[in-house]
Amino acid sequence: MQIKFEIAEEPDDFTAEKGRMLFAGETQFVKGVVAMDGLPPADRMEVCFAGRSNVGKSTLINALTGMKALARASNTPGRTQEINYFTAGEDHYLVDLPGYGYANAPLPIVEKWQRLLKQYLSGRQTLRRAFVLIDARHGVKKVDDEIMSLLDSSAVTFQCVLTKADKVKEVDRAKVLDQVREALAKHPAAYPEIVVTSSEKGWGIPTLRAIVATLK
DSSP states (O other), X not given: OOOOOEEOOOXXXXXXXXXXXXXXXXXXXXXXXXXXXXXXXXOSEEEEEEEBTTSSHHHHHXXXXXXXXXXXXXXXXXXOOSEXXXXXXXXXXXXXXXXXXSOSSOHHHHHHHHHHHHHHHHHOTTEEEEEEEEETTTOOOHHHHHHHHHHHHTTOOEEEEEEOGGGSOHXXXXXXXXXXXXXXXXXXXXXXXXXXXXXTTTBTHHHHHHHHHHOO
16 A cells, blocks of 8 residues: 655644643754764664755754754755754754755765765664655755665655745645655655645644654
């Protein structure tokens, strides 16, 4: 039976409050990591955020935490060059991965990021879920498929998060969602729900918070 990849429903009041409470506490930047031996201790659950350069990862993390300057957002693709760790509550890490695809950096540096990404995804036992961010204006690109395949081979469950949904008319958003669903159907590690977000409008933020807060 083919998975439908429905849009994730808004959480009930209890679950929404659980998500709100997780992100209501102090959220702190821990460190930027450039090699596996620099990772913080694997002493808490973590979720990571992956996506093409300039897809809005930093902005989404800022929206989740309610802290505008927590994750450094940049209009320059490829500016995030490290695996950036943040705490959420007492027992969660939020992990901002380097943007992939057409990064504004020399090829040897891009290749170094890619190696680190592969090592991280396949070797971090406390990683509970990856959120793969897809720009609602563009849908799934080849580089997105590549990261999804890497998550498949690393046996890391990933969930698609559509970003910048407010920038697209509803009829066009429906077309993009169909394209995204078709792409996700090819990946066994894909979680069967899509979260539609707008960091600017706040769409989907309570849903995403609740998902993170209820992961086991």
